[in-house]
Amino acid sequence: MIGKLTGILSEKNPPQVLVDCNGVGYEVDVPMSTFYNLPATGEKVSLLTHFVVREDAQVLYGFGSASERATFRLLIKISGVGPRTALGILSGMSADELARAVSDQEAGRLTKVPGIGKKTAERLLLELKGKLGADLGPNMFSTPDHPSDILQALLALGYSDKEASAALKALPADVGVSDGIKLALKSLAK
16 A cells, blocks of 8 residues: 655654654554664654554554565565564565575574574565575575585485585586486586
8 A cells, every 4th residue: 555655754662663754653662673774863764664554553664675675575474574573574684684594494593583582483485485586586695506406406306415515516517407307417418
């Protein structure tokens, strides 16, 4: 309903800000990552928003970037993660750090965020796997680890660790995953 607010930043009381849009003041809850990047009070500010309507409240959440808002929207779709928890996660780590934690499957990073226990962290990793990195852009954090992917494929096909490792050593350094698997299977078939 309300997708963006642009106005004068009237108040800053973490995690809430007041944005004056032509005489109408909007209270907006923001993650600390956005809060730290806000201009001084009295200056113009623009926030992307997400409007949540509940039985007992109507709350507006604001974000400094589209990736933060997209990550927030992914988080609140997960069972047991509401807007307050999602805001807490984004206050404890940036959207990029969260995407890295998900791609590396590191629950330890998530449990450092207040209110996130081991079970919730594991559920977040499971639910966000394949979704978060794709939304933030492919290969954003590191180069693809082709040898690891090829090794996992060979192990999944039933080859021993020793056989798969030997086949990997025979592959060219710049080979892609699918070509690498084909070449490795040819060398293993000999």
